[in-house]
Amino acid sequence: xxxxxxxxxxxxxxxxxxxxxxxxxxxxxxxxxxxxxxxxxxxxxxxxxxxxxxxxxxxxxxxxxxxxxxxxxxxxxxxxxxxxxxxxxxxxxxxxxxxxxxxxxxxxxxxxxxxxxxxxxxxxxxxxxxxxxxxxxxxxxxxxxxxxxxxxxxxxxxxxxxxxxxxxxxxxxxxxxxxxxxxxxxxxxxxxxxxxxxxxxxxxxxxxxxxxxxxxxxxxxxxxxxxxxxxxxxxxxxxxxxxxxxxxxxxxxxxxxxxxxxxxxxxxxxxxxxxxxxxxxxxxxxxxxxxxxxxxxxxxxxxxxxxxxxxxxxxxxxxxxxxxxxxxxxxxxxxxxxxxxxxxxxxxxxxxxxxxxxxxxx
Amino acid sequence: xxxxxxxxxxxxxxxxxxxxxxxxxxxxxxxxxxxxxxxxxxxxxxxxxxxxxxxxxxxxxxxxxxxxxxxxxxxxxxxxxxxxxxxxxxxxxxxxxxxxxxxxxxxxxxxxxxxxxxxxxxxxxxxxxxxxxxxxxxxxxxxxxxxxxxxxxxxxxxxxxxxxxxxxxxxxxxxxxxxxxxxxxxxxxxxxxxxxxxxxxxxxxxxxxxxxxxxxxxxxxxxxxxxxxxxxxxxxxxxxxxxxxxxxxxxxxxxxxxxxxxxxxxxxxxxxxxxxxxxxxxxxxxxxxxxxxxxxxxxxxxxxxxxxxxxxxxxxxxxxxxxxxxxxxxxxxxxxxxxxxxxxxxxxxxxxxxxxxxxxxx
Numbered sequence: 001x002x003x004x005x006x007x008x009x010x011x012x013x014x015x016x017x018x019x020x021x022x023x024x025x026x027x028x029x030x031x032x033x034x035x036x037x038x039x040x041x042x043x044x045x046x047x048x049x050x051x052x053x054x055x056x057x058x059x060x061x062x063x064x065x066x067x068x069x070x071x072x073x074x075x076x077x078x079x080x081x082x083x084x085x086x087x088x089x090x091x092x093x094x095x096x097x098x099x100x101x102x103x104x105x106x107x108x109x110x111x112x113x114x115x116x117x118x119x120x121x122x123x124x125x126x127x128x129x130x131x132x133x134x135x136x137x138x139x140x141x142x143x144x145x146x147x148x149x150x151x152x153x154x155x156x157x158x159x160x161x162x163x164x165x166x167x168x169x170x171x172x173x174x175x176x177x178x179x180x181x182x183x184x185x186x187x188x189x190x191x192x193x194x195x196x197x198x199x200x201x202x203x204x205x206x207x208x209x210x211x212x213x214x215x216x217x218x219x220x221x222x223x224x225x226x227x228x229x230x231x232x233x234x235x236x237x238x239x240x241x242x243x244x245x246x247x248x249x250x251x252x253x254x255x256x257x258x259x260x261x262x263x264x265x266x267x268x269x270x271x272x273x274x275x276x277x278x279x280x281x282x283x284x285x286x287x288x289x290x291x292x293x294x295x296x297x298x299x300x301x302x303x304x305x306x307x308x309x310x311x312x313x314x315x316x317x318x319x320x321x322x323x324x325x326x327x328x329x330x331x332x333x334x335x336x337x338x339x340x341x342x343x344x345x346x347x348x349x350x351x352x353x354x355x356x357x358x359x360x361x362x
Numbered sequence: 363x364x365x366x367x368x369x370x371x372x373x374x375x376x377x378x379x380x381x382x383x384x385x386x387x388x389x390x391x392x393x394x395x396x397x398x399x400x401x402x403x404x405x406x407x408x409x410x411x412x413x414x415x416x417x418x419x420x421x422x423x424x425x426x427x428x429x430x431x432x433x434x435x436x437x438x439x440x441x442x443x444x445x446x447x448x449x450x451x452x453x454x455x456x457x458x459x460x461x462x463x464x465x466x467x468x469x470x471x472x473x474x475x476x477x478x479x480x481x482x483x484x485x486x487x488x489x490x491x492x493x494x495x496x497x498x499x500x501x502x503x504x505x506x507x508x509x510x511x512x513x514x515x516x517x518x519x520x521x522x523x524x525x526x527x528x529x530x531x532x533x534x535x536x537x538x539x540x541x542x543x544x545x546x547x548x549x550x551x552x553x554x555x556x557x558x559x560x561x562x563x564x565x566x567x568x569x570x571x572x573x574x575x576x577x578x579x580x581x582x583x584x585x586x587x588x589x590x591x592x593x594x595x596x597x598x599x600x601x602x603x604x605x606x607x608x609x610x611x612x613x614x615x616x617x618x619x620x621x622x623x624x625x626x627x628x629x630x631x632x633x634x635x636x637x638x639x640x641x642x643x644x645x646x647x648x649x650x651x652x653x654x655x656x657x658x659x660x661x662x663x664x665x666x667x668x669x670x671x672x673x674x675x676x677x678x679x680x681x682x683x684x685x686x687x688x689x690x691x692x693x694x695x696x697x698x699x700x701x702x703x704x705x706x707x708x709x710x711x712x713x714x715x716x717x718x719x720x721x722x723x724x
Contacts, residue, residue: 015606
């Protein structure tokens, strides 16, 4: 909206300069094939439904009461599934909130934090919001992280693994090298997509006092609609996150979010089966797109990053949209010849491939 | 927890100084009479249950999708109930988050913000968190706000109305006087408890370009477990809140919170009946406590602020606790001879009165 200078006087001066994050579109259109925001194509565990039903018992009377501000049951469920202690867990209203708290808790330093030039586009937004200095580190020409670049003075490091929107994973030995080279900096590994085939750094938490691992239930647990994210780290880092959280909002997790996420973490069998289905569908999708001439980066995520050298993919995205299929196109340097495509069910992926083959590229 | 200086080096320097908010206790004890966090004694509207049931249909498949980042349906429901436009509404994860965004959006100024010395104890916490300068303005000896004190240079004003923990309401003419005296400052009226008998400033929003009214569903709508708060203001102020929100967390409202809150706002009849019941119970409770020798401040909230001149009320609170009744005691200057007691059902209030009369004060 257009706000007059006169009315802008009410805004905090620093807020007038903010450039907020723009999330992937959530169109309110029926029968759309939505492959633009990396949602899981399968419903959450059936145990989630049971857990929410339990809250509704007795006229949902329990809703009149505040939730547990510490979400202890949820921390316990995550700790058990991740094989760490409850004192290693921090939870928040989606991993976006957890990341916001991470930036405030650790990254407001004299030195700039380091992150890749092509990565989650919320990082510069958080940085501006909290006054964090930043330095972007270019990925190489294959969109890979070069560990040597992360051996310079810094106020912290954040690495998305697998990276987004590129889908490429970094191995644990490379992550250990970054951790060891930066003993006085907090190194955050943002693992939003880790469950689709990459190696998690959670097992390194006991070994490195400077490591924070961040995960979400939005992708691999089919709970994007619920807003539950978490961080895993040693207790002296969790304490900083709790201090920040309790200076911002004491009760960020509502009763439904806590109960539903607990149920999801308690159903490991369902979780693993769903991840395997997505991985299998991804491999089929990649093969089919390569057959159509696409170049697809090696993905360990529930999305792929694909280019079609002969075409303007921005136009391609617009043509797909006309056919009721939405994918994500970033009109940014270095990646404006790529589309980020969420892996759907085999049927959904086939619709995408068929539409490309029979209509758009025919 | 005790963190060594050596491990503190990982924290952002400013975070090491934070003094987080301490919420009212949420004990996990059965059969406790919990009159300490101003929760409503009645369940939410039955329509809330139906709305959540609808999300669970089809294996809760919709949970795999992100919620509407703008929570448009919720804004529409609030706008209709409050008789304002959708463009006047901002929503957040509880009014605590809404208030946090308000502090960042408007109060990071050269001049200090003004608030009462006795009021919601989260205000100084937000201020420290965002680097907001503050000046506390003493209430008078009757715990009332003196409007003249809010006519000095400032970077913003926040008034809780009715005030907490004092329960005393400020009239709209006094609020208009504050608004008119401060045409270049944002004046926030925090109306968490307004539905229990005070006058809301929402009707003034059209008239004052510097007014923000903040409300919550936690008290009068029995949805503390859900975390839904909102602000009402002219669009140029809402835009600042949206810029802040979208620099922090794009999707703060989960699907359950949106749907359940919408259902609550659509059931005005239930809402009004519940508020009237709480008000009636409050008046009975006040009369019964006065009979026992308590002095009770004139309450327009769902809690009362009461002292017993002959007793140390801190000890009284401990004795009540031994009897399974929790009330809130603030060991702070000026109010350490008062207890904040949430209004329960008539039966619950009677248990409190009987316990005082027959056991503690017998």
